[in-house]
Amino acid sequence: MSNPSSSDLRRFALLLAALPGAALAEAEMPVGGWRPGHADAPYTQEVNYPASRPGLVADVPGAAQIRGRIARAGKGPATLVVNGNAMPLETDEAGRYGRAYSFATGSNSVEIRDGEGRSAQRVQFYQTAAGQPQSRLRVVLSWNTDGTDLDLHILTPDGEHAWYGNRVVRSGAIDVDVTTGYGPEIFAAPAPAKGPYQVYVNYYGSGEEHLLTTARIAVISNEGTPSERRQEFEVPMRAAGELTLVRQFVYP
16 A cells, blocks of 8 residues: 555545544644754734734744644634643634744643644644743733733833833833734743732723623743742733732742
């Protein structure tokens, strides 16, 4: 029996994708195995108002990319899980997705789940530093309704305020201002100031008046090290204009 051709495999993949309940993903980046990091891995992304979502631009190095395609997305947004950090992952009409991400030095895992919560693909790889700044603190904000704009605000121990109007501070940066629903917005700090932090969420607006949404916040310190610490919690946001102090913590 001869080996199947690439066209045969492609037809088989399309057939699987057409089956009821099937979930099939093709991750282009990252790939499994060992790889070096990149000194130019970004902590921020380009913002294109009024409908900004996480995405990729041409100059993002491959070591900082997550991209691929889900053949059958299911209901709702897909889910991206990076080293245990779950966040929404929206796709285009063809099921393609892409975003920048600054990975931890050491062992990493990236899992794609479809809109039904089923695992479609998982990739594991080991990344060396290679001059890439290591994120010692991440704060990840996402929410559960489309057409909704929540904003992440971080007050640092040295008195700085990171938000969509001032995304880069001495300690770190907020990657992107997501204005159309789900998020995520991520504050990442390669050299976080020591001391107390405050995490606020502002319900900036919604396409529907008085639309209840639930903010999900994860705080991860010293990711990928033996002293890694993770906190996750949910906060209901009830109306546009609401500003809520959702967490206070001390680093380290």
